Amino acid sequence: MKIASWNVNSLNVRLPHVQRWCAQAAPDVLALQETKLEDARFPVEALAQAGYHAVFSGQKTYNGVAILAREPPADVVADVPGYADPQRRVLAATVGGVRVVNLYVVNGQAVGSEKFAYKLDWLARVTDWLAAELARHARMVVLGDFNIAPEDRDVHDPEAWREQILCSTPEREALARMLDLGLVDSFRLFNADPGHYSWWDYRQAAFRRNLGLRIDLVLASTALQAHCRAASIDREPRGWERASDHTPVILELHDGH
């Protein structure tokens, strides 16, 4: 099974890219973030023609998450129990015996800001919920736009980003608490090198100069870890005309998983 995540920064604009990438990469599951679409406007039919079922939780203008899958997703959850967050950032579903939890983590704007406080609170609440999900589903993948670069090797210029948003110690500690539930950053099972990023700012020709951060992650539960076959980042779509500022990240599980 091939599971991928992609922040598309408006599915309205990027639908042709999603169709093109699905045709060439053939993921079994694709988690999308920043669809920026109300549910009534989700392109169900176009994606069905591409061979994908879709579940989604969206809103106008901001946020929005979706899961595309070759087989129908089951047990869909779009809200963290006990946490009434109007922002559409969470979507969980079971596909092929794997619990898939799609997250669009709060960006946080700047360390110390109100949005930063929301980010840390959101991460704590989601982590508590993930503990419960993990207890029910040993085979679990938590993926999405985490808006956190886990370590300095995930940052093109660690000194410039030191304690800045996406890289600060409180954010990294919040991610570490999530990993402590029994999740592993699957990309790092296969590649220890710096220089691999999933997001490049639109400004300053950042992609051409590879000035990026690795903030899009696919976490695998302990029970799935031995079944991870490969993990990668596909930089190609970031170079397409009118690209998202993020590119797809991928986890491949061994056959039967």
Next chain:
DNA sequence: ATGGTGGGTTACCCA
């Protein structure tokens, strides 16, 4: 130090 780019809406927006 500042601002730059893009998607959205027409905002002291959000990334």
